[in-house]
Amino acid sequence: MSTMKNNFKDPDHLYSSWSFSKLMAFFFLLISISYLFYSLRFVSHSYECDQPPHIPTIIHQHISNIPPQEESPPQEEFPPFEETNLSHIVFGIGASAKLWKQRKEYIKMWWRPNEMRGVVWLEQKVKTEPGDENSLPRLRISSDTSKFKYKNPKGHRSAIRISRIVSETLRLGMKDVRWFVMGDDDTVFVTENLVKVLQKYDHNQFYYIGSSSESHLQNIYFSYNMAYGGGGFAISYPLAVALEKMQDRCIQRYPGLYGSDDRMQACMAELGVPLTKEKGFHQFDVYGNLFGLLAAHPVTPLVSLHHLDVVEPIFPNVSRVQALKRLSGPMKLDPAGLMQQSICYDKARTWTISVSWGYAVQIFRGIFSAREMEMPARTFLNWYKRADYTAYPFNTRPVSRHVCQKPFVYFLSEAMHDEGANQTSSKYIRVQQNPDCKWKMEDPTRIKLVVVHKKPDPHLWDKAPRRNCCRVRRTKKKGTLLIDVGKCREDEVVELSLSRTSIHNS
Ligand SMILES: *[C@@H]1O[C@H](CO)[C@@H](O)[C@H](O)[C@H]1NC(C)=O
Ligand SMILES: *[C@@H]1O[C@H](CO)[C@@H](O)[C@H](O)[C@H]1NC(C)=O
Ligand SMILES: *[C@@H]1O[C@H](CO)[C@@H](O)[C@H](O)[C@H]1NC(C)=O
DSSP states (O other), X not given: OHHHHHTSOOHHHHHHTOOHHHHHHHHHHHHXXXXXXXXXXXXXXXXXXXXXXXXXXXXXXXXXXXXXXXXXXXXXXXXXXXXXXXXXXXXXXXXXXXXXXXXXXXXXXXXXXXXXXXEEEESSOOOOOTTSTTTSOEEEEOOOOTTSOOOOSSSOTHHHHHHTHHHHHHTTOOSSOOEEEEEETTOEEOHHHHHHHHHTSOTTSXXXXXXXXXXXXXXXXXXXXXOOTTTOEXXXXXXXXXXXXXXXXXXXXXXXXXXXXXXXXXXXXXXXXXXXXXXXXXXXXXXXXXXXXXXXOOSSOOOEEOOTTXXXXXXXXXXXXXXXHHHHHHHHHOGGGTXXXXXXXXXTTTEEEEEETTTEEEEEEXXXXXXXXXXXXXXXXXXXXXXXXXXXXXXXXXXOOSGGGSOEEEEEEEEEXXXXXXXXXXXXXXXXXXXXXXXXXXXXXXXXXXXXXXXXXXXXXXXXXXXXXXXEEOOOSTTEEEEEEESOOTXXXXXXXXXXXXXXXX
């Protein structure tokens, strides 16, 4: 800041040394500044009109177009900026013939045949079943990679084939492509949120966008600079062009690497392109129960889920595929809000409520601070099957062992749009029993159902990230907790004055 200030003359100096040329310079400065304000107003104005918040690009265009000698703002209209949409994305899915029969079910869950473009790359032909053709991307056989060296003792040479999918897909010559998005056959994308994330970036530049592993050691062994392939990642079109020119030579330089994604990262490093991290891509290099992670998702759109074969089904008592299908209801109603956490208190009963919209609601006895609740509970093990708190590249909290501090968990049972109220209504029910607790305070056991009302907010991610707020509502329905979730009101914060109540009732 201090260097900025020094570049401006102090006012006294300006007044004491007016000369004609300085007056002119000052005049032009004034015009430039008013034009800048005008441009910024244009930016915020277009934002309100639901145009893409492509602010970096727009500012850049305007500033570089300021005519240095002109007295009035230019009349020239800028061409309308064409927002990135699903049609600009081409998916490249790495699949194996051996697992195709089960894995294709994951793809069918998110694939929309008439709206999306993409190719599933296999190593050999697979049997197609009736209906597949209309519910899956085109299938193609990857070209032969036997001339490439593969020397990793633990991995499999199919890594080379999968690493080349971006280049092979590019060579198909599809038109109007802005992004290539890679995923595995067991990656599930929330495509509206994927589009939202990609809209933030200028597809005319080199971008490599994805996320790390949830296991710190994986990131040590592979790289913190690597986009994990299963979580999916996006490569901008010009970067894919640059990659395609050098990838085969690049791959030959790294025969010792394990997978396809570390080969990709090695080539990105040669191209000098860093990973742009978006935390909504989920590799899920964990074992056990994803609950802790999904109940406290970071404040960023949920883009992908992976390793769903490895972890327990995300809803109890159903199969993995059934569990994911249940998620598709809220995913359609309000994708931006899916798995977004909100935290509030039931002041009368001294409970802490945490909502993961479209997934689960938890009720805790007593008051937990927002900083505790936004940490994922360690309901899972890391990729080396340890629950050690040092195992993750983010903060976690232990699962409480105290019977009274175990949350009452309600899982989504249904979600619908309430036309009259113009909002979504989602219902959550308790499946698992909680142990007896002797605290002399109101017991959530009698709550059988949680109903959450929320207005969908398709522009949630066009704004600076902020958690939604929730509020407990009065209801006459017995055994029901009614909650509103939505944008925080002015001065609304997650707080409860502890002087009113005591959480240590026994
Ligand atoms: C996507 O954007 C293109 C312009 O680049 C436009 O022609 C097309 O209609 C858009 N598609 C959808 C589904 O909005
Ligand atoms: C769900 O499964 C648990 C054990 O896995 C069982 O105790 C419970 O009764 C089941 N609940 C329902 C609703 O099926
Ligand atoms: C319903 O709410 C959405 C915002 O969530 C708004 O855009 C739409 O105009 C509303 N529709 C009606 C009929 O009020």
